[in-house]
Amino acid sequence: MEARLAPAMSALFACLLASHAFGAVVLPKYNVSVNEVSVSGLSSGAYMAAQMHVAYSKTIRKGAGIVAGGPVYCSQGNLLVATGPCMADTGSRNLPYLASVISIWSSNGYIDSTSNLASSRVYLFSGTLDSTVRQAVMNDLKTMYGNYIPAANISYKNNVAAEHAMPTDYFGNACSVKDTPYINNCNFDTAGAILTWLYGALVAKNVGTLGGTFINFDQSAFWGNFNPTTHGMASTGYAYVPAACTAGQACKLHVALHGCKQNVATVGTAFYQHAGYNRWADTNKIVVLYPQATTTLANPNGCWDWWGYDDVNFPAKSGGQMVAIKTMIDRITSGNSAAPFTCNHWYDSNYWHVYFGRAYIGSDGQVYAVNSNQYLGFYSVAAYTDVRRTSSGYYAYGSCP
Template identity: 80%
Template sequence: MTFQRLSTKPASAILACLLSSSAFGAVVVLPKYNVSVNDVSVSGLSSGAYMAAQMHFAYSKTIKKGAGIVAGGPMYCSQGSVAIATGPCMADTGSRNLAYLQSVVNTWSGNGYIDPTSNMAGSKVYLFSGTLDSTVKQPVMNDLNTMYANYVTPANITYKNNIAAEHAMPTDFSGNGCSTNATPYVNNCNLDTAGDMLKWLYGTLNAKNVGTLGGTFINFDQATFWGNANPTTHGMASSGYAYVPANCTAGQVCKLHVALHGCKQNVATVGVNYNQNTGYNRWADTNNMIVLYPQATTTAANPNGCWDWWGYDDVNFPAKSGGQMVAIKTMIDRVVSGNAAAPFTCSGWYDSNYWHVYYGRAYVGSDGQAYAVNSNQYLGYYTTYAYTNVRRTSAGYYAHGSCA
């Protein structure tokens, strides 16, 4: 995939992204499942890779298993600038100033803008960068590898950077030739990247299902996670998708993996190619693993349906309070809340931060953000669009299902 630089477009519109009728039936409310809070991971390709790294850094208390990054770059690489995003953070033109980015991450970790990075030490990280990648050059990914080594135990990081692959999700069964940079950005490289990633994150897994899958695909409402506002005005589609193995539907204990597509790669653009042909579901089907496929969409400032990793929708895009970040985090909370063994069993509420404040479960701090009463745990935006799980214990109120 290439970037078109059109001088007649505003800067935000020239970010011709990193990549590029529901096939899954009626839109439903995202169900709760018996998913352990200790078995949540995230991955992404291209803009989804940047988003996955943001999620891992910002919500390290929740995404405990770790992250898989295919063709991404350092946390906060864009610094909120489309010029930096398309230059140093993709084409490797100019400096990414890694030392500065790490200092920002450290500051945010200390002030609650993101979860403490100390949570990341025991998580796993899988990195992939093709030697032929002409969209996100390999030195960009090298910097992410260097950044992660400051926060994750080095033995928990694996970096595959010696495969002659272009800018796409490498598979062992589907897609274009491995040296192709074109829609749907899924390439057959005789490499099971999804399997390698999931085995690294979760350890030994059962053999994948190469036949007919036994689970179901669901199409779920994403507006719920924007306080029933219209998510399409914020770069997210009205609905997302998930693959749910039969055992998970039946209530068995399951894992959760969140897989984030790249630009020009949502269902509206490439159909089921990312959701069904990247290999995740084959492993999920035999290993009690739900795969959540949130969906981005196009806006005037985001014409290619990328995830917000440079601030096209929200100046707080890389933080716990970022709009898209909160939406996906709350999807995770929703899925995990069905596990009776998880810390979601104490009395609590799932509501917007506005109503948490109204009912005395939270207060507005001097920075204009919402915090849980007594525990002072950070909740994010004080708006009707930022939804949070808040639980009550004898010690006070806690966010995101944490009742410790």
């Protein structure tokens, strides 16, 4: 009897989850090449953007814009390190150690090879008044990127008297203020500077009424229809889509990640409508994706996972939030649509994943998912991992849109 009830209960659970995203659409596919993908973020979104750029360097080829962030894996999975050395600059970030870890990850497939970064570009912004993520922290990110990217491809703006916020040239608090919605009018167009640095010369931005549309899409689809709110992500996300992209013209994709206390549930439309990206996107055929984090007991400020509050694999290709956003990119890009999905799930030890052919043991003795080559955990065959099967292979914390 219990075995017969299980499928019915699972179906009911899925329906209940879907109700949380009532009115949200399925994230569409657009005519976007994987060669035209970039990412940026503020604060926790900055840390998330940098770790996505490094982990998925084969996909995020154009590069990254980082506003008030720090070195990849700076937290080392420790909240006290995250808030101390990685934000307040109370102690060393030990760059040689972080570089050695990234080198190991690059060689064993935990992240994409860092050699892919050589052709990408990075734009860094740090306000001189930033009292949350000190400039010394951002300086170390610049140094870290210098290990992988030519100096000519790195731009660092660090002379604006800005507090901890997204600087714009038209919206928000005074530049010296640190307060909700953490968008400041600094007479400096950070979004424009990021997009221009990453994509080259752009058509002048639209300063009038936008001609595209905002969509509210279902994020639960990217957690295999499980509830993303238990993993620090909201049920729905947003995107701005220029009319030309809706019409099927060739477009670019930029992923913009909000900071802590800056999701829609906290600040409403402020970030996804007024961070400055959409004005440039409208005239330059750029789809702007705005994934949404949410609060949890371990994450009361609605930050992105850059210290491991949800997942020990947070900085890797197999990290839960990382995979969710990466799969959103795959859905949008013209050459990487992964649908349809078979949506089978197995939560099992990695030993049994290998036994049943869902994973394999690499030359380094670690366990990787078949086809996606995602690393399945720090503890090799003894780890327990949620592996999900799609039409294109097996994924750790994968999605079933």
